[in-house]
Amino acid sequence: MARPRRKPGQESNRRAELLRAAARLFVRQGFHATTTRDIARETGMRSGSPFYHFVSKQALLKAVMVEGIENGLDRLEKALAGAETDEARLRCLIRTHLDILLDAESPAPMMINDWRALDDADSAEVAAAFDRYQAPWQTVMSALASRGLLGSGVPTARLLLIGMLNWLPQWYRSDGPCDLDEITETAFAMLLRRG
Amino acid sequence: MARPRRKPGQESNRRAELLRAAARLFVRQGFHATTTRDIARETGMRSGSPFYHFVSKQALLKAVMVEGIENGLDRLEKALAGAETDEARLRCLIRTHLDILLDAESPAPMMINDWRALDDADSAEVAAAFDRYQAPWQTVMSALASRGLLGSGVPTARLLLIGMLNWLPQWYRSDGPCDLDEITETAFAMLLRRG
């Protein structure tokens, strides 16, 4: 009955398994088309058991989104560590973001839909996480802008770039005509002022 | 009981009203979060009546998407008629697409979410409509590419461009720091090879 009280860090395996299953199903089917029973079954639980770990279905969604975004931020920062120039860093952000977006196995998807299912408080938490995710983009792009390499204002360019990439799951197929390296290069070239 | 058989062109007002209400609600809340009762109430009908006009809720969604996209295509073509050069045409496509996307009143939204709620047959119909919508983009961008003004392959550039714009409803606010003219110009400049 009592909800488990755990410090962050000593999370139960089952909770993490629920999050992974929920993330996979939410991304594939959407929030409302996924039932808590689906998530329970996928985790090998009975229908009522997810509510031992999460107060509500919405709380599960919020956790998936926040932890997914933070997971993505980790990947971003690890990848950035290997880049020496601002140009390399921007390429790296683009490429890693695409990897994250298209990675169906990881619990890291941005959950670009289904924001509307959250109430104001949860929505604000997710927005805060997404702001943190965008911080390195802002840094790298500001550096490029200060060298005159960006054709427009940094925040607008940043939002346009991330949007451009976020649309990829709609059309990109790994067996299609162009691969992620080419797409990364094209997006990179669009952002930078040439000539 | 019998479903109304009308030739296209002699559509009932009520059907059109249902479509408008459904479009508005689907865009605002998403497909699954909207009930057929919501749509009925908004149209001044009782709960069962939408099913006199549409076989199912999914059929309503398909109609909203297909007719919305075709509506958008009309606006695109009307706007294009006034443009003289390929550059002007591309600007025009970008700007009109943004107007369509951000127009909450018109029944024309792209319904970029909720594709997953459709079965294969309906999904194919919507995809066909969206292909028609993209045809003028392909034409204009091909013309620019043949003059060496595009930095990359046309289909990829087209998809990246449309994606970049489709993300706008997520962040654009009319009371924000930059207006649609600036955004149009920025997107336009990103697409064209400069220098």
Place this chain on the structure above:
DNA sequence: CCTACCGATCGGTAGG
């Protein structure tokens, strides 16, 4: 975390 269950809602239909 399971069993057993409730209340509410929802898409859809029969009949007029």
Place this chain on the structure above:
DNA sequence: CCTACCGATCGGTAGG
């Protein structure tokens, strides 16, 4: 297009 309604499902809970 309304009335009246059904069957199914779903989020969530009490109690252990």
